[in-house]
Amino acid sequence: MSADIGYPIVQIDPLVREIPSSARDDMRVPVRIYADDELWRQIADDRSVEQAVNVATLPGVTGCVYAMPDVHEGYGFPVGGVAAMRAADGVISPGGVGYDINCGVRLLASELELTAARPHLEATVHDLSRSIPSGPARHARLDLGTAELDRVLQEGCGYLLELGLALPEDIPTIEAAGALAGADAAKVSARAKQRGHNQLGTIGSGNHFVEVQVVDEIFDADAAGAYGLHAGQITVLVHTGSRGLGHQVCTDYVRLMDQVMSRYGIRLPDRQLACAPLSSPEGQDYFAAMCAAANFAWSNRQAITHSARTVFARAFGEAGKLRLVYDVAHNIAKLEQHGEKRVCVHRKGATRAFGPSHSETPERYRAVGQPVFIPGSMGTASYVLAGSDAALALSFGSTCHGAGRAMSRGEAKRSRTGAEVRHELERQGIIVRCPSSGELAEEAPSAYKDVERVVSVVHQAGLARKVARLRPVGVVKG
Amino acid sequence: MEPASSHELIDHISELRLRLRAGSLAGLLAEAGHALAELQLRGAEQTAPAGSKRLQVTAPDRDRLLVDWLNELIYLAEAERWVATEFEIERVTTQSLEVRASGVEVPLPRGLVKAATMHGLRVHDVDGRVEAEVILDV
Numbered sequence: 062m063s064a065d066i067g068y069p070i071v072q073i074d075p076l077v078r079e080i081p082s083s084a085r086d087d088m089r090v091p092v093r094i095y096a097d098d099e100l101w102r103q104i105a106d107d108r109s110v111e112q113a114v115n116v117a118t119l120p121g122v123t124g125c126v127y128a129m130p131d132v133h134e135g136y137g138f139p140v141g142g143v144a145a146m147r148a149a150d151g152v153i154s155p156g157g158v159g160y161d162i163n164c165g166v167r168l169l170a171s172e173l174e175l176t177a178a179r180p181h182l183e184a185t186v187h188d189l190s191r192s193i194p195s196g197p198a199r200h201a202r203l204d205l206g207t208a209e210l211d212r213v214l215q216e217g218c219g220y221l222l223e224l225g226l227a228l229p230e231d232i233p234t235i236e237a238a239g240a241l242a243g244a245d246a247a248k249v250s251a252r253a254k255q256r257g258h259n260q261l262g263t264i265g266s267g268n269h270f271v272e273v274q275v276v277d278e279i280f281d282a283d284a285a286g287a288y289g290l291h292a293g294q295i296t297v298l299v300h301t302g303s304r305g306l307g308h309q310v311c312t313d314y315v316r317l318m319d320q321v322m323s324r325y326g327i328r329l330p331d332r333q334l335a336c337a338p339l340s341s342p343e344g345q346d347y348f349a350a351m352c353a354a355a356n357f358a359w360s361n362r363q364a365i366t367h368s369a370r371t372v373f374a375r376a377f378g379e380a381g382k383l384r385l386v387y388d389v390a391h392n393i394a395k396l397e398q399h400g401e402k403r404v405c406v407h408r409k410g411a412t413r414a415f416g417p418s419h420s421e422t423p424e425r426y427r428a429v430g431q432p433v434f435i436p437g438s439m440g441t442a443s444y445v446l447a448g449s450d451a452a453l454a455l456s457f458g459s460t461c462h463g464a465g466r467a468m469s470r471g472e473a474k475r476s477r478t479g480a481e482v483r484h485e486l487e488r489q490g491i492i493v494r495c496p497s498s499g500e501l502a503e504e505a506p507s508a509y510k511d512v513e514r515v516v517s518v519v520h521q522a523g524l525a526r527k528v529a530r531l532r533p534v535g536v537v538k539g
Numbered sequence: 540m541e542p543a544s545s546h547e548l549i550d551h552i553s554e555l556r557l558r559l560r561a562g563s564l565a566g567l568l569a570e571a572g573h574a575l576a577e578l579q580l581r582g583a584e585q586t587a588p589a590g591s592k593r594l595q596v597t598a599p600d601r602d603r604l605l606v607d608w609l610n611e612l613i614y615l616a617e618a619e620r621w622v623a624t625e626f627e628i629e630r631v632t633t634q635s636l637e638v639r640a641s642g643v644e645v646p647l648p649r650g651l652v653k654a655a656t657m658h659g660l661r662v663h664d665v666d667g668r669v670e671a672e673v674i675l676d677v
Contacts, residue, residue: 107552133552134551134552135554135658136554136656136657136658136659136674136676137656137657137658156656156658160653160654160676161653252614252618255618256614256617256618266651267677305617305618305653308653308654308676309614311654312610312654315656315657316603316607316610319599319603319657320599331657331658331659332602332657332658332660333656333657333658333659333660335657466552468552469550469551469552470550470555470677471548471550471555472550497582499581499582
């Protein structure tokens with residue numbers, strides 16, 4: 062038993078704790094938390110467990126609700142939570158995806174070695190910062206008309222290929238080939254389109270970034286080989302999502318579902334969990350709009366890739382060619398088959414991590430499993446992991462998504478100034494471009510949990526296995 | 540005379556909690572607008588007066604009215620780069636709001652807010668005053 066969080070805790074093994082479904086009258090399934098003792102201490106310190114318990118009350122939830130080791134308190138769903146709802150009679154919840162629909166990570170690999178790139182790195186990072194707009198309201202150079210935006214929403218990266226912003230070989234190495242078939246641009250409001258029409262190819266703000274990195278250490282030579290990664294190699298990691306378009310889609314549908322829930326007899330412990338049966342007209346409309354926003358996010362990361370390729374070609378010529386390793390979402394709801402069950406898996410701050418035998422793992426990675434990217438905070442390493450078949454039974458094929466915040470933005474700013482953070486990063490040899498010192502302080506490494514510990518837990522628990530560590534050498538922060 | 544309105548911005552692990560106090564619902568909604576403007580104009584390099592707009596919001600209840608009102612202002616700031624700074628409440632019920640708002644144009648606002656959420660949302664009456672808490676996704 063644990064008195065700290067107010068629920069009985071069953072320790073399943075050293076890395077897995079369970080809150081049984083009997084812990085609260087309204088729970089329908091247990092909650093399982095992946096963490097070592099140190100991460101558990103941090104998790105128990107905020108309201109993320111309470112929020113996971115609330116998710117376990119949603120109609121149609123099945124199996125367990127899972128909390129990843131980077132879980133932290135969000136609003137409604139915890140960030141770092143996974144919940145699967147039965148497709149036939151379960152609900153879909155916009156809050157279970159979050160405002161930044163299909164926030165995700167994409168890794169690009171060059172053939173450059175750090176030693177060769179270093180003399181040009183500062184100019185290259187500066188050029189990236191000039192070529193890829195960052196900050197909350199920065200507009201893109203690409204301003205889409207209504208028909209063009211609708212095609213992005215409907216067709217995702219396939220349309221960007223037509224626009225010359227993608228290479229044919231990019232498409233198979235994007236989750237869902239960069240386009241969810243369920244998308245319907247007509248279900249995205251005019252307001253959402255107004256917020257997003259000039260944001261394609263922009264980073265945004267918060268913890269979003271484009272980072273130039275070097276492959277620092279290889280843990281799994283076979284998987285690294287399959288992903289085309291080797292020690293000393295320069296890579297580029299892109300972390301962003303669907304920008305204002307996705308935020309508005311979530312706002313619109315949380316509002317709608319809050320209005321119709323009573324019609325379906327749904328009562329919730331937290332209004333932000335607003336939901337409707339997936340099979341209802343409102344559930345179907347949200348799913349179609351969410352898929353469209355997800356397509357926008359993949360297209361956003363694709364447009365950024367095009368800008369990064371232009372910058373690297375300018376700096377390094379043929380050697381600067383950037384190959385897309387993979388692109389994977391960590392805020393999304395997907396229809397998936399798990400055994401006999403057809404379910405809608407909500408991953409909020411959690412990454413899909415399918416193993417070698419899954420049909421959605423790209424063919425070229427079938428021997429090793431789907432690549433997973435875990436961005437660290439600024440100045441700390443990011444990790445490449447490989448999905449595992451075992452994760453299907455352990456977490457609906459999901460793993461963590463990052464370090465997870467340990468400190469609020471205000472606390473982070475009070476503990477360090479932006480200038481101090483900048484100097485510290487520069488002392489480590491990391492080139493930083495950020496339009497605001499305040500935001501630099503908010504994202505200081507000390508504001509986050511220890512990403513190495515988080516990754517170690519998912520590796521030991523069998524949710525994904527470590528493949529490589531990427532060390533930052535240049536950061537363009539949103 | 541109505542008691543003075545006030546607001547506090549309180550740290551939340553990943554977001555921001557807005558606490559509001561006012562003598563009436565009209566005062567509370569105006570104060571919510573002021574708090575949001577403070578956030579949105581934080582660090583703004585330049586602003587220019589940009590006229591006024593008549594805004595209308597409807598909602599099923601008082602709690603949602605606050606969230607929908609904030610989300611209306613969030614939309615205008617991002618889509619039109621127009622941040623409302625002054626509010627003349629023309630009509631308010633627990634389900635509807637009509638406001639004449641004047642604002643400024645912000646070329647590159649730094650402090651944009653993604654959305655107002657319903658998580659932990661509370662609007663309640665305390666000793667003749669109205670108080671509220673709402674979490675903003677920032």
